[in-house]
Amino acid sequence: MTTTALPEAPMQRPYNFSAGPSAIADEVLAQAAAEMLDWPDAEGHSSGVGVMEMSHRGKDFISIYEATQAALRELLAVPSNFRILFMQGGGLAENAIVPMNLSTLRNASSAKGVVDFVLTGSWSHKSHREAGKYCTANVAASNALDGHTTLPAASSWRLDRNTSYVHLCTNETISGVEVHELPDLQALGCDAPLVIDFSSHVASRPVDWSRLGLAFGGAQKNLGPAGLTVVVIRDDLLGHALPICPSAFDYKLVADNQSMYNTPPTYAIYIAGLVFQWLKRQGGIAGIETRNIAKARLLYDAIDGSSLYENRVAANCRSRMNVPFFLKDESRNDAFLAGAKGHGLLSLKGHKSVGGMRASIYNAMPIAGVQALVDYMREFEQSGARTD
């Protein structure tokens, strides 16, 4: 038996504003480090192995899997007629997997189904483009003419009466547009299910399952490490896969095999389970949502109240998770980023397609981190005012 010293976490790590993969709470990482060589079960008994080394079919890993499923179901108040699937491939794979499973829901006899897409930014554009390989992918609405800074009102969506489902990205990570209330498709005269990509705001706020058929998201923004993809699906939507759908991506097969049709991303599931325990200690979704609202308000108020910074997203759809902003004097961008790094504020550079800056303030970002950013932004603005 060998003993290895565990790495010590630095006293205070810098604040990480990365859009994804992104910050994970120190407590979670410290627990994972402590359990790396020998995972103890719920009663504290040594298993003798780390989680990465366990069979996914053994009782230790099954207990981790079941606890992680139960915690997510409780946190997100997922009703009993929805299944939670732990898959792989990320959000982008789901752009193909969803149409391969659901696109002929309404027209099973025809080879090609019809699906409506609401385009609100890069991620929904990617979903639409990929789905076109498997179905007739319509554009029901788009905010492209507004530079992806608005949200087309649901009443303006042009929904096809044959659509098998309606796709909506509820938080556009790059442009910073968030859907704050899910549309009620039935009230719009459409009885197809709503499918959402909630990759970048899952577990930051409650979900209204009564308006949804399916939600999917990669874990690496708010749930844990990359590698795990969470799919929550209403059970009547299982069992409609196209014949070409790979078996490992057939939702019914995945559900019937408790997400173990093939080996699931075991370590990522374990870390997500630790994140869910941490979330419960933060007061669950209600507690974290209150904190997320306060963080977003602090940052948007600082931007709106300054004469150097601006955010261009319409007030009714500004994201609480991803806050893109620009310096009105773009020649100061590099100085801003260098100074931020010096202040322990990392990964603030905007996405290359948008430019400027972006602060991703997911669940694991504490208020103190946003306060440190706002303080730095003010200091930077004032230093420029003095030298100009």
Ligand SMILES: *Cc1c(COP(=O)(O)O)cnc(C)c1O
């Ligand atoms: C990050 C992200 C994705 C992409 O996920 P991958 O894991 O890279 O496939 C998809 N949709 C949204 C909204 C995202 O933020």
